[in-house]
Amino acid sequence: MKALELRGVEKSFKKRRGEVVRALDSVTLSVGKGEVVGILGPNGSGKSTLVRVISTLVLPDSGEVEVFGLDAMRHPKQVQRSMNRVSVEASFFKKLSAMENLLYGAKLYGVTSAEARPRIKEILDNIGFASKRATEPMEHLSRGMQQKIALARALLTSPILMLLDEPTTGLDPRSKKDVQAFIRRIRDAHDSSILLCTHDMGEAEELCDRVGIMMDGKILALDESEELKRRFATDGRVPTMEETFMAATGYSLEEASAEEE
Amino acid sequence: MRGNAKPPWLIEMVAVWGYVQRNFFLTKRYFMWEIVWLTFTTVNAMSITFIGAGAAAQKGGGAIDVSYYMTFLLIGALIWSYLSMIFDILSETVQWERWEGTIEYTFMSPTSRVTHLLGMGVYAIVYGILRTAIVFGVAILAFDLDLSNANYGAALVVLAVCSISLVGFGVVAAVMPLLSPEKGQQVTYIVSALLLLVSGVYYPVDVLPEWMQPLATVSPVTYGLEGSRAALQQGTGVVDLWGSIWPLLIMGVVFVPLGIFIFHLGESYAKRTGKLKRSG
Numbered sequence: 001m002k003a004l005e006l007r008g009v010e011k012s013f014k015k016r017r018g019e020v021v022r023a024l025d026s027v028t029l030s031v032g033k034g035e036v037v038g039i040l041g042p043n044g045s046g047k048s049t050l051v052r053v054i055s056t057l058v059l060p061d062s063g064e065v066e067v068f069g070l071d072a073m074r075h076p077k078q079v080q081r082s083m084n085r086v087s088v089e090a091s092f093f094k095k096l097s098a099m100e101n102l103l104y105g106a107k108l109y110g111v112t113s114a115e116a117r118p119r120i121k122e123i124l125d126n127i128g129f130a131s132k133r134a135t136e137p138m139e140h141l142s143r144g145m146q147q148k149i150a151l152a153r154a155l156l157t158s159p160i161l162m163l164l165d166e167p168t169t170g171l172d173p174r175s176k177k178d179v180q181a182f183i184r185r186i187r188d189a190h191d192s193s194i195l196l197c198t199h200d201m202g203e204a205e206e207l208c209d210r211v212g213i214m215m216d217g218k219i220l221a222l223d224e225s226e227e228l229k230r231r232f233a234t235d236g237r238v239p240t241m242e243e244t245f246m247a248a249t250g251y252s253l254e255e256a257s258a259e260e261e
Numbered sequence: 262m263r264g265n266a267k268p269p270w271l272i273e274m275v276a277v278w279g280y281v282q283r284n285f286f287l288t289k290r291y292f293m294w295e296i297v298w299l300t301f302t303t304v305n306a307m308s309i310t311f312i313g314a315g316a317a318a319q320k321g322g323g324a325i326d327v328s329y330y331m332t333f334l335l336i337g338a339l340i341w342s343y344l345s346m347i348f349d350i351l352s353e354t355v356q357w358e359r360w361e362g363t364i365e366y367t368f369m370s371p372t373s374r375v376t377h378l379l380g381m382g383v384y385a386i387v388y389g390i391l392r393t394a395i396v397f398g399v400a401i402l403a404f405d406l407d408l409s410n411a412n413y414g415a416a417l418v419v420l421a422v423c424s425i426s427l428v429g430f431g432v433v434a435a436v437m438p439l440l441s442p443e444k445g446q447q448v449t450y451i452v453s454a455l456l457l458l459v460s461g462v463y464y465p466v467d468v469l470p471e472w473m474q475p476l477a478t479v480s481p482v483t484y485g486l487e488g489s490r491a492a493l494q495q496g497t498g499v500v501d502l503w504g505s506i507w508p509l510l511i512m513g514v515v516f517v518p519l520g521i522f523i524f525h526l527g528e529s530y531a532k533r534t535g536k537l538k539r540s541g
Contacts, residue, residue, distance in 0.1 A: 013535050023535075049535075055369045059532045080371035091366040093283070095290035100283070107279025108370035110272030137290065 001069045003161050003193030004031040004054065009063030011049055011217075023049040024060065025217040031161070036187050036194040038208030039219070040201065040245060046217035047197035048087075051165040054195070055085050067161055081109065084154035088166040090146035094139040098129075098149045101138060102156060109157040116156060123152045127182050144175020151182050155190070162186065164196045168203060183207055201241040211241075215249045276372035280380025281387075284350075288388065303396045306338035309463065310404055328407040332494055335400055337462045340489050343393040343420070344427050344482050345453055350385035351431025352449040354378065355438040368537055374528065375521055378435075382428040389424075410496030416489045418499050422509040423485030429516025430481060436527035442536055456482050481516070484508045 011024040023046045031037045041047050052058040054065060056076045065072040067079045092101045099120065106116035124131055127148050138146060147167055154162055164183065168176045180203060186192060187207065198204050204211045205225045212222035221228055229238050232247040239247065246252050267275070288295060313331035316322050354377070358364040367377070400406070434452050437445035459473055460466070460482035466474055477483045488505030491497040499506070531537040 052365070052535075052538075055365075057365055057369055057532060057537050058535055059529070077371045077373070080369055085366075085369060087365070089362060091361075091363045093287060093361050093363060096283070096286050100286045104279050104283040104286075105366070107275050107282070108367065108372055110267055110275045110372070112275055 001033075002030045002066070003033050003035065003068060004029075004195060005064075005066040006030070006050075006054070007064045007066075009050075009053060009065060010061045011053060011058060012061060022217050024053065024063075027063070027217070027219055029212060029219055029222055031193050031195055033193055034191060035210070036196060036208045037222075038204035038211045039195065039197045039214050040199065040204045040211055040241075041197070041214035042199055042251075045214045047214055048165055049217075050214070051085065051087070051163045051195070051197055055083065055163055056080055082159060083161040083163060084157050084159035085163040085165065086147070086150045086154050086167045088169045090138075090143070090150040092138045092146065092149070095137050097135045097137055098141065099134040101149065102134075102153055105153040106156050111157065119156055120152070123155055126185070127152060127178075142175065144171050144178060147171060147175065147179050148182060151179065151186070155186065158190075160192055162192050162194045164194060164198075166198055167196075168198070168200060180207065201245065205241050213245055213248045215251075220248045273372055273376045276370075276376045277380040277383065279372075280377060281384045284381070284384040284388070299392060299395060302342050302392065303399050306335060306342065306396050306400060307403060309338045310335040310400065312463075326407075328405055329494065331404055332406045332408060333490065334463060335404065335406065336490050336493055337486060339393055339397055339400070340420070340486050341457065341460075341462045341482070342396060343389045344423065344485060345457070346389040346392065347382075347385040347424055347427045348431045348434065348453055348456070349449075350388070351378070351381055351428055352434035352437070352453070353446070354381050354432075354435040356446040359438065359442065364537065368528070374524060378428075378432050378521065378524065382431075385428070385431070386424050408493060411493045412496045412498060413493070415497060415499045415502055416492035419485060419488030419492060419502055419505055419509070422506055422513060423481050423488070426481035426509050426512035426516050427485075429513060429518075429520040432520030433516065433523050435520075436524050439524075439527040439531040439536060442538075456480050459483070461486055478508075481509055481512045484512075 006027050006029050009024050009027040010022075012020050012022045014020055027046075027050060029037070039047050039050065049058060053060050054067070054072065056072055056079060059073065067082060070078050072079045093104070096104070102120050103113050103116055107113075120134070121131065124134060129145065129148055129152070133141065133145070138149070141149070151167065167183070168179050171179060183194070183196070184207060187194060196204070196208060208225065210223060211225045211228055213220045213228075221231065223231065225241065229241060229244045232239050232244045242252070310331050313325075313334050314327055316330065317325040317327040355364065358367050434449040437448045439445065441448075455476070459469065459476040460480040461477060462482070466477040466483060469477065484505045488502045491502060491505070528537070
């Protein structure tokens with residue numbers, strides 16, 4: 001049984017002037033148990049819609065989404081219980097402290113304060129987050145620290161599937177490295193399967209077992225990063241991930257982002 | 262935590278407490294705003310109560326029982342403050358989360374929507390009682406009120422039943438921002454204003470134009486006020502308040518499940534159309 005399996009998932013949105021945007025176009029992909037799969041794509045390629053569909057926040061028009069064999073549309077509660085998500089913007093109550101946000105997040109998954117507190121301490125210690133700062137309002141913390149708290153909140157409910165939607169976008173280089181190191185630790189130490197959406201080629205290559213390239217709502221290619229690169233080799237030279245992306249989509253990541261916007 | 266072995270009902274109860282505690286934390290963090298709103302509500306209730314004294318001072322106003330009329334107005338102001346607070350907190354369930362940017366996190370959590378709305382309802386009632394009690398305490402000190410016959414127990418029973426039907430009403434209104442992220446919340450303000458207009462908050466319902474009076478019969482606030490005023494001003498007991506209580510019970514039985522059902526439909530619509538998102 002796969003941790004996550006999508007088969008022929010389609011999703012379109014109607015815009016105001018009657019225009020229809022196809023956000024997901026026959027998306028088929030799977031994530032094995034304990035596997036980290038990266039989806040590489042520009043802004044507007046459908047990565048976030050993909051994550052929203054899996055996390056039951058958007059209902060697909062057609063296709064199937066299964067999480068550990070459970071149909072996400074038919075059994076949303078069981079599916080929600082097994083996963084957690086970190087998105088590009090850390091979704092927190094800004095005035096509440098990190099601790100208050102974490103306790104609230106834990107309770108939504110049935111974890112009491114008494115159960116959560118020692119676990120929060122352990123996780124914060126692991127990520128090098130000073131405990132005394134946990135009582136400060138979230139709005140006083142840097143984006144990097146907020147993102148670490150978002151990862152801690154996700155870990156707190158011990159998800160067996162983690163959805164990471166551009167968790168390092170907009171972070172300064174130091175924070176980015178810290179967050180990536182944290183993801184690496186989750187990958188190594190926890191029995192979680194991870195879907196990582198990013199537009200950072202290096203991040204995808206370094207953290208993921210397999211990498212997919214997404215554009216216009218379609219997964220154009222999905223394979224181990226070395227295999228993916230070899231697929232687009234010319235004259236015996238294995239291209240970089242960036243060149244692979246360009247070969248697969250016909251655009252550089254920047255051009256593709258501008259195109260999608 | 263993985264393998265959470267709690268029975269499902271206990272998991273839901275932990276989440277109910279999570280919503281109540283979160284709202285308490287937010288109230289604590291926005292403390293200065295609480296002071297502002299408490300001051301506003303108190304001053305507003307006092308201003309309205311002084312209309313009673315003002316009316317008696319007008320030409321031909323000598324026939325007015327000033328103390329009774331001021332008590333009538335104050336009860337209206339207090340009960341409206343309490344009930345509208347419940348309505349507002351419930352109806353802002355979605356909009357508040359959207360404003361904070363937490364809507365997606367909350368809506369992808371595994372606890373049921375009934376649990377979510379129950380947590381919001383419990384907090385709204387407790388918060389409303391505390392705030393109204395403070396305003397009432399100030400009013401008692403400021404005015405010579407005619408509460409000599411007051412049956413506080415009966416008034417509380419009426420308000421308790423009314424609170425439940427108002428929660429149902431608020432849940433129906435809460436769906437609006439799911440249907441229209443940009444304009445939905447404004448619609449709930451219109452509903453709140455209409456409740457104020459037709460429910461006899463500051464005047465008896467029968468002074469309204471005839472075409473407007475049927476609207477009062479579907480507002481839980483009408484019965485909550487009628488019952489509370491009878492209990493506090495005439496000392497009417499619970500048994501004799503049955504005429505106010507039974508419509509509230511029926512409204513509670515109808516509005517709460519109906520509200521949850523409509524909210525469920527609204528949530529499904531928002532998930533189909535992609536409106537369950539941060540930005541509104």
